[in-house]
Amino acid sequence: MALPTINPTTTEAWKNLQNHFEDIKNTHMKDLFANDPDRADKNTIIWEDFYVDFSKNRITEETMKYLLQLADEVKLKDAMQGYFSGDVINETEGREVLHTALRAPKSAKVLVDGEDVMPEIYRVKAEIETFTNKVVNGELKGFTGKAFTDIVNIGIGGSDLGPAMVVESLQYYKNHLTTHFVSNVDGDHVNEVIKTLDPETTLFVVVSKTFTTQETLSNANTLRTWFLEHANQEAVASHFVAVSTNIEKVKEFGIDEANIFPMWNWVGGRFSLWSAVGLTISLAVGYKNFESLLEGAHDMDEHFKTTDFDKNIPVVLALLSVWYNNFFNAESEAVIGYSQYLTQFATYLQQGIMESNGKSIDRNGDRVNYQTGTLIWGEPGTNSQHAFFQLIHQGTKLIPADFIGYVESLHGNSDHQDKLMSNFLAQTEALLNGKTEEEVLSEMATQNLSEAEKSKLLPFKVFEGNKPTNTLFIKKLTPASLGKLIAMYEHKIFVQGVIWNIFSYDQWGVELGKQLASKILKEFDGSENYEHDNSTLNLLNFYKKGRQ
Numbered sequence: 001m002a003l004p005t006i007n008p009t010t011t012e013a014w015k016n017l018q019n020h021f022e023d024i025k026n027t028h029m030k031d032l033f034a035n036d037p038d039r040a041d042k043n044t045i046i047w048e049d050f051y052v053d054f055s056k057n058r059i060t061e062e063t064m065k066y067l068l069q070l071a072d073e074v075k076l077k078d079a080m081q082g083y084f085s086g087d088v089i090n091e092t093e094g095r096e097v098l099h100t101a102l103r104a105p106k107s108a109k110v111l112v113d114g115e116d117v118m119p120e121i122y123r124v125k126a127e128i129e130t131f132t133n134k135v136v137n138g139e140l141k142g143f144t145g146k147a148f149t150d151i152v153n154i155g156i157g158g159s160d161l162g163p164a165m166v167v168e169s170l171q172y173y174k175n176h177l178t179t180h181f182v183s184n185v186d187g188d189h190v191n192e193v194i195k196t197l198d199p200e201t202t203l204f205v206v207v208s209k210t211f212t213t214q215e216t217l218s219n220a221n222t223l224r225t226w227f228l229e230h231a232n233q234e235a236v237a238s239h240f241v242a243v244s245t246n247i248e249k250v251k252e253f254g255i256d257e258a259n260i261f262p263m264w265n266w267v268g269g270r271f272s273l274w275s276a277v278g279l280t281i282s283l284a285v286g287y288k289n290f291e292s293l294l295e296g297a298h299d300m301d302e303h304f305k306t307t308d309f310d311k312n313i314p315v316v317l318a319l320l321s322v323w324y325n326n327f328f329n330a331e332s333e334a335v336i337g338y339s340q341y342l343t344q345f346a347t348y349l350q351q352g353i354m355e356s357n358g359k360s361i362d363r364n365g366d367r368v369n370y371q372t373g374t375l376i377w378g379e380p381g382t383n384s385q386h387a388f389f390q391l392i393h394q395g396t397k398l399i400p401a402d403f404i405g406y407v408e409s410l411h412g413n414s415d416h417q418d419k420l421m422s423n424f425l426a427q428t429e430a431l432l433n434g435k436t437e438e439e440v441l442s443e444m445a446t447q448n449l450s451e452a453e454k455s456k457l458l459p460f461k462v463f464e465g466n467k468p469t470n471t472l473f474i475k476k477l478t479p480a481s482l483g484k485l486i487a488m489y490e491h492k493i494f495v496q497g498v499i500w501n502i503f504s505y506d507q508w509g510v511e512l513g514k515q516l517a518s519k520i521l522k523e524f525d526g527s528e529n530y531e532h533d534n535s536t537l538n539l540l541n542f543y544k545k546g547r548q
């Protein structure tokens with residue numbers, strides 16, 4: 001079944017939300033807390049090792065009622081049914097969207113064109129496991145008989161960001177293998193990595209769903225050329241493996257069919273880390289940890305599938321995001337992980353969220369008359385507190401933020417952990433309450449300031465507060481809890497796409513730049529000439545004169 005095609009602004013719920021917004025837009029959350037001692041409990045979802053407090057939002061019971069009504073009116077339940085059961089919900093590419101099948105148990109049955117895909121998923125998983133074990137325990141060797149020490153993941157976009165983020169996040173669980181990620185077509189990227197490599201002990205994993213991506217093929221070629229400066233052609237077979245749907249293209253590149261880990265068209269690139277695209281994850285942290293990551297994601301899938309919307313973490317987070325995006329006109333959202341391990345998390349989410357929901361044509365083919373995808377950004381706390389938090393606290397823009405923290409630290413340093421967590425808790429409290437004139441004045445009373453100095457400083461020291469945050473408090477950063485967290489955002493993306501009546505699983509917007517780049521490339525060697533605007537022409541000539 002196709003996804004419903006309801007313009008959300010035509011629903012009763014939308015009108016209710018619009019009227020309600022007028023009533024609530026100036027309400028301070030401080031008052032909402034003061035008036036309801038149970039507010040935090042009412043707006044908290046405790047599920048497995050997740051404690052999700054969304055009480056510090058500019059919402060009342062009425063807001064949630066209308067948001068939930070919106071979910072019903074846009075037929076979210078039906079859409080979810082289609083998402084999980086393999087309907088062709090990526091209509092513009094004519095594909096199913098089945099990353100959830102990749103983490104489903106063996107006993108599940110998921111049909112694509114009438115065929116159950118689970119046996120094939122589990123066959124490839126078994127290959128990943130065997131290969132991982134052989135590399136990790138040193139059974140597989142390089143061309144001079146030495147065990148592998150380094151893995152180079154060559155890929156970009158979904159074939160890079162997911163694996164790179166997970167390997168970084170699970171650094172604590174890493175084995176002895178050193179992993180590198182080469183993505184940018186900028187030759188300085190690959191050359192910096194080459195500087196650290198020993199060809200005898202390096203395994204190259206070329207990851208590309210299509211195996212036509214310019215960046216990945218250029219990097220793979222450069223690395224193979226470098227490798228062949230040290231080894232002969234036969235050695236390529238034991239040092240290069242590929243992950244792709246495009247078996248023919250991989251073979252053309254020169255990788256043995258036996259060294260290809262397949263993936264499928266029904267897995268979108270930005271949702272593919274659960275497939276063989278996660279091979280580098282498995283190599284870096286071991287297959288068992290990779291499996292736990294998938295199991296965690298599956299637990300979140302079940303939670304999403306079976307929980308009533310008012311207690312459903314991805315649904316609630318998606319609805320809140322719609323509330324700010326479409327009614328408060330908030331343009332961006334921050335994601336702040338209070339863990340250094342989450343350094344690449346926001347970057348990873350940028351592709352997931354912005355490539356999915358950065359659309360302006362609805363599922364009827366019409367231009368939308370409301371805002372869609374939010375901008376997403378963030379850096380770990382506490383670093384970000386010393387960088388951009390000023391703007392969240394006192395700037396003119398409303399920036400709802402997700403705060404992600406872990407009760408336990410992995411290395412168990414309680415002194416550091418207490419300091420980290422005190423900041424984690426303090427920031428959302430500060431964003432909620434702000435600081436009033438009275439509070440500033442009473443603070444200044446203890447300082448040696450004249451009355452004139454006090455009144456001059458006063459406005460600068462006041463914090464409005466009333467800045468919305470969600471707190472995602474998780475017991476511990478483990479492969480399973482990370483799997484849950486990633487799947488939570490994947491489902492949030494889905495819910496928002498359903499509400500905004502857009503296709504979340506295509507990405508036509510990335511094509512134009514690619515096409516133009518390949519034309520311009522031909523102009524550098526003078527083989528073709530195209531018409532350009534004056535600006536591009538000048539820039540092109542500037543480059544042509546200066547290039548080596």
Ligand SMILES: O=P(O)(O)OC[C@H]1O[C@H](O)[C@H](O)[C@@H](O)[C@@H]1O
Nearest residue numbers: 157158159208209210213269510
């Ligand atoms: O895995 P590949 O086929 O090489 O694609 C890599 C990436 O490139 C494209 O431009 C898309 O925008 C991404 O969604 C994709 O993840």
